[in-house]
Amino acid sequence: MTTTRGRPHASSREMLQEAAFDLFLENGYAGTTVTQITQRAGVSRATFFNYFSAKSDVFWIDLDDVLARLPHALAATDARDPVMHAMCSAIVTASTSLGPANVPWALTHLSMIGDIGELQSSAMARLACQARTLSEFITRRIGRDSEPALIATAASFATIGAVIAAAQAWAGASTKRGELGPYLSAALAPLCAGVQNAIDSMPPRKL
Amino acid sequence: MTTTRGRPHASSREMLQEAAFDLFLENGYAGTTVTQITQRAGVSRATFFNYFSAKSDVFWIDLDDVLARLPHALAATDARDPVMHAMCSAIVTASTSLGPANVPWALTHLSMIGDIGELQSSAMARLACQARTLSEFITRRIGRDSEPALIATAASFATIGAVIAAAQAWAGASTKRGELGPYLSAALAPLCAGVQNAIDSMPPRKL
DNA sequence: CCTCTTTAATCGACCGAGTCCAGTTATTGT
DNA sequence: ACAATAACTGGACTCGGTCGATTAAAGAGG
Numbered sequence: 001m002t003t004t005r006g007r008p009h010a011s012s013r014e015m016l017q018e019a020a021f022d023l024f025l026e027n028g029y030a031g032t033t034v035t036q037i038t039q040r041a042g043v044s045r046a047t048f049f050n051y052f053s054a055k056s057d058v059f060w061i062d063l064d065d066v067l068a069r070l071p072h073a074l075a076a077t078d079a080r081d082p083v084m085h086a087m088c089s090a091i092v093t094a095s096t097s098l099g100p101a102n103v104p105w106a107l108t109h110l111s112m113i114g115d116i117g118e119l120q121s122s123a124m125a126r127l128a129c130q131a132r133t134l135s136e137f138i139t140r141r142i143g144r145d146s147e148p149a150l151i152a153t154a155a156s157f158a159t160i161g162a163v164i165a166a167a168q169a170w171a172g173a174s175t176k177r178g179e180l181g182p183y184l185s186a187a188l189a190p191l192c193a194g195v196q197n198a199i200d201s202m203p204p205r206k207l
Numbered sequence: 208m209t210t211t212r213g214r215p216h217a218s219s220r221e222m223l224q225e226a227a228f229d230l231f232l233e234n235g236y237a238g239t240t241v242t243q244i245t246q247r248a249g250v251s252r253a254t255f256f257n258y259f260s261a262k263s264d265v266f267w268i269d270l271d272d273v274l275a276r277l278p279h280a281l282a283a284t285d286a287r288d289p290v291m292h293a294m295c296s297a298i299v300t301a302s303t304s305l306g307p308a309n310v311p312w313a314l315t316h317l318s319m320i321g322d323i324g325e326l327q328s329s330a331m332a333r334l335a336c337q338a339r340t341l342s343e344f345i346t347r348r349i350g351r352d353s354e355p356a357l358i359a360t361a362a363s364f365a366t367i368g369a370v371i372a373a374a375q376a377w378a379g380a381s382t383k384r385g386e387l388g389p390y391l392s393a394a395l396a397p398l399c400a401g402v403q404n405a406i407d408s409m410p411p412r413k414l
Numbered sequence: 415c416c417t418c419t420t421t422a423a424t425c426g427a428c429c430g431a432g433t434c435c436a437g438t439t440a441t442t443g444t
Numbered sequence: 445a446c447a448a449t450a451a452c453t454g455g456a457c458t459c460g461g462t463c464g465a466t467t468a469a470a471g472a473g474g
Binding site for chain 1: 324327328329331332335338357358360361362363364365366367368369371372373375376390393394395396397398399400401402404405406
Binding site for chain 2: 448449450451452453454455
């Protein structure tokens with residue numbers, strides 16, 4: 001049964017996003033209330049929270065789509081590649097998987113909002129969730145499938161950090177910035193090389 | 208005139224922290240309200256915000272003390288050391304500068320609170336502020352004193368990430384965990400080596 | 415056509431964090 | 445005694461977020 005039972009949607013995520021982005025450009029992020037967004041969109045306040053679990057979601061939900069592709073991209077890597085190289089390329093492919101056109105509005109317009117500090121933590125919370133994914137990937141590849149070693153978690157969090165730096169640099173580059181991929185590669189390469197080197201010089205797994 | 212004019216303090220940061228930590232252990236972080244804290248401490252709610260700018264401050268303000276030592280530790284490094292090595296050792300010394308005894312309550316008791324997710328973002332926001340400090344340090348040492356290059360900001364954010372991973376691993380290690388320093392060194396070493404390598408192989412500065 | 419079920423949307427009450435300000439209290443300096 | 449100063453208090457307010465009950469709009473089945 002793919003039939004659509006029940007009352008059909010009268011509003012949509014996109015409607016609310018459009019209204020919200022307009023207001024963000026006018027009044028900034030902190031200067032815009034959820035009530036204002038819903039008023040401009042012509043829905044009730046409660047409806048907003050039917051589509052977004054938080055005010056910051058309207059900003060980062062596009063980014064979540066990109067992040068959701070990461071596990072698949074990781075799984076698709078060549079198992080014979082060095083761990084860190086595989087992870088790096090998986091991140092790059094995940095970033096380019098939705099094309100340079102429909103890039104999250106959040107990133108491209110970050111500079112116009114101004115409330116960087118307020119948004120930063122909400123974004124980082126999302127990114128930090130991916131640290132576990134990366135950490136498990138590295139641990140599995142390294143072979144110590146017990147609890148992740150410090151080097152695995154450190155590499156994961158460091159990678160997240162490098163991704164943030166790359167995204168910020170890319171977002172800060174005024175038009176016409178190119179693809180995000182090269183920024184990611186440049187930011188990740190030194191880190192990955194160093195970690196890979198450390199992994200290779202580790203004592204072989206005991207089994 | 209170093210005399211203390213005006214009404215003397217009837218309460219203190221420590222009083223409020225003590226009350227708060229008790230309640231955190233009893234009801235968790237999210238399960239404790241600011242009002243409860245102030246009631247247990249015997250002060251008015253407004254007083255809390257005279258000492259802390261946010262509820263999460265009561266948790267991380269000790270960590271801020273450690274972070275505050277970072278600029279000084281960076282400045283005290285040997286200018287002839289490789290950049291990344293200098294930064295790494297500065298971080299380690301900053302972490303040990305207040306001794307293994309009076310370590311932030313936040314870190315040692317993190318596992319008992321449970322609301323990891325809620326606290327993580329507030330902690331990361333603090334750490335992220337230090338990224339700028341690190342980035343400027345690296346940029347200055349590298350010599351390109353214009354805007355920080357991508358590799359500098361990437362290295363900074365990655366370092367922050369590694370520090371977070373080290374702190375989490377250290378906090379998660381049940382008693383008796385040793386010093387934080389070794390954890391930091393282990394987490395930072397691969398990253399620093401890789402970035403240093405990349406810096407050394409950069410084209411010499413143009414001047 | 416009527417009813418049942420499902421789902422979207424609404425309404426209203428509520429809570430907690432954080433801000434603000436006006437007023438009180440306790441202390442030191444003159 | 446009086447002014448200046450600073451800690452503390454109280455209350456009102458805003459906003460984000462939650463919750464539960466209710467209404468509205470469809471399709472399904474008799």
